[in-house]
Amino acid sequence: MRKLKNSELERLDVDGFKKTSKIPLIVVLDNIRSLNNIGSVFRTSDAFVIEKIYLCGITAQPPHKEIHKTALGATESVTWEYTEDTLELVKKLKELNIKVASIEQADNSIMLQDFNIEPNEKYAVIFGNEVKGVQQEVVSASDYCIEIPQFGTKHSLNISVSCGVVLWDLFKKIQF
Numbered sequence: 001m002r003k004l005k006n007s008e009l010e011r012l013d014v015d016g017f018k019k020t021s022k023i024p025l026i027v028v029l030d031n032i033r034s035l036n037n038i039g040s041v042f043r044t045s046d047a048f049v050i051e052k053i054y055l056c057g058i059t060a061q062p063p064h065k066e067i068h069k070t071a072l073g074a075t076e077s078v079t080w081e082y083t084e085d086t087l088e089l090v091k092k093l094k095e096l097n098i099k100v101a102s103i104e105q106a107d108n109s110i111m112l113q114d115f116n117i118e119p120n121e122k123y124a125v126i127f128g129n130e131v132k133g134v135q136q137e138v139v140s141a142s143d144y145c146i147e148i149p150q151f152g153t154k155h156s157l158n159i160s161v162s163c164g165v166v167l168w169d170l171f172k173k174i175q176f
Contacts, residue, residue: 017077022051023174024122025167026098030086030138031057031129032159039070040160041127046074048171051122053078056086070160086126090141093124101144102126102134103166105155109147112166117173125166127159 012020027045032038038060045053055061061082062068062075083089090100099121117123126142128134139145148157148165157165 012077014073014077017046017049018079020049022049023171025050025170025174026052026054026093026122026124027163027167028054028086028089028124028126029056029059029159030126030134031132032059032127033130034159035060035064035066036070037130037158037160039067039072039074041163042067042071042074042078042080044160044164044167045078048167050078050167053080054089054124055080055082056089057084086135086138087141090124090126090138094141094143096122098122098124099144100124100126100142101146102128102139102142103148103162104128104134104139104145105147106139106145109145112146112148112169115144115146115169115173117170123170125170127163127166130159 027041027050029038029041038055042053060067062080067075093100101123103125125146126134126138146166148162150157
């Protein structure tokens, strides 16, 4: 086995990314504090050709040096928009017939491996603040609450790790 050089990977450039079809998935960041987490979410969203990212509340916006450090240019490829109020965004998305799922530990949550994608539907997944999680009012307004199963002593994952796990699982289920 030989590691491939970047030039051998045949990656899209930014224009190619913007023109390629996206999976019907939107990422919503609800009051994310860490600029590195924000950048990581952009990079993961680029990897799985996510349609759009919404940055809400205190979530910082590009351009920012610390976001760029982990995004590695994905803020240029992935479409994003800032909106102050996450709950208002959820209402707007639902009016557009987009299925909204908070990624959170809650009663009546659906374990990620048991969550089924409905054909021809668009989804938005909400990731919450590193300490407080997704706001309760946002969880309550969501169509679903999806929980990532965990089996160790800790009861949480870093938001960028959670995003990677969820986007990969949904990407596979959408069968892009």
